Amino acid sequence: AQSVTQPDIHITVSEGASLELRCNYSYGATPYLFWYVQSPGQGLQLLLKYFSGDTLVQGIKGFEAEFKRSQSSFNLRKPSVHWSDAAEYFCAVVPHTGTASKLTFGTGTRLQVTL
Amino acid sequence: SAVISQKPSRDICQRGTSLTIQCQVDSQVTMMFWYRQQPGQSLTLIATANQGSEATYESGFVIDKFPISRPNLTFSTLTVSNMSPEDSSIYLCSAGTGGPPYEQYFGPGTRLTVT
Numbered sequence: 110a111q112s113v114t115q116p117d118i119h120i121t122v123s124e125g126a127s128l129e130l131r132c133n134y135s136y137g138a139t140p141y142l143f144w145y146v147q148s149p150g151q152g153l154q155l156l157l158k159y160f161s162g163d164t165l166v167q168g169i170k171g172f173e174a175e176f177k178r179s180q181s182s183f184n185l186r187k188p189s190v191h192w193s194d195a196a197e198y199f200c201a202v203v204p205h206t207g208t209a210s211k212l213t214f215g216t217g218t219r220l221q222v223t224l
Numbered sequence: 225s226a227v228i229s230q231k232p233s234r235d236i237c238q239r240g241t242s243l244t245i246q247c248q249v250d251s252q253v254t255m256m257f258w259y260r261q262q263p264g265q266s267l268t269l270i271a272t273a274n275q276g277s278e279a280t281y282e283s284g285f286v287i288d289k290f291p292i293s294r295p296n297l298t299f300s301t302l303t304v305s306n307m308s309p310e311d312s313s314i315y316l317c318s319a320g321t322g323g324p325p326y327e328q329y330f331g332p333g334t335r336l337t338v339t
Contacts, residue, residue, distance in 0.1 A: 152228070152330040152332040153316070153318075154330070210325065210326050211269060211282075212269065216266045217266050
């Protein structure tokens with residue numbers, strides 16, 4: 110079945126440490142890939158996206174993500190985490206079928222940052 | 225990008241009543257989407273609303289329960305009808321730009337509590 114998986118429900122990192130949030134997908138063809146962040150009480154903000162081309166994608170707030178076709182993954186990274194990065198992070202996909210508009214979200218990873 | 229506003233931001237409603245949520249976009253967009261985020265969960269697409277056509281509902285969501293209007297390219301409403309406590313959720317609208325595939329920009333959400 111088609112799915113997008115975020116294996117880590119909750120991650121805690123120290124401020125200044127590096128971060129990697131995992132995202133795996135299971136689709137026949139590589140879908141379009143997105144990362145969103147939801148801060149407490151806020152809507153979702155688009156961090157970055159991958160449609161094609163360079164597999165290392167730069168986003169806002171110092172985030173980047175790397176698409177690895179062989180691993181069906183699109184992991185989000187940040188070299189040095191700030192306390193304000195504490196939030197819920199969602200990986201999302203749009204499959205290459207139909208109207209290419211339906212966004213399907215993973216279950217989310219909650220990031221806690223310790224000082 | 226697009227800036228999305230929603231009204232109301234939150235509401236507490238009695239079971240059996242209905243609530244209409246408004247979504248305003250700061251620019252004209254073809255595609256708008258409505259999502260539900262149940263407590264502690266990820267987002268689930270309710271329906272896609274194109275201007276000038278009937279909304280397209282996802283499996284498990286029906287028009288009688290979640291009627292949607294899309295009168296122009298900058299505005300949409302979602303009504304949650306005959307509410308029950310199980311409808312307590314955050315309801316988010318989004319606007320799709322570019323695409324397909326669309327980049328979706330989200331409103332801040334409406335937090336609904338049904339008592």
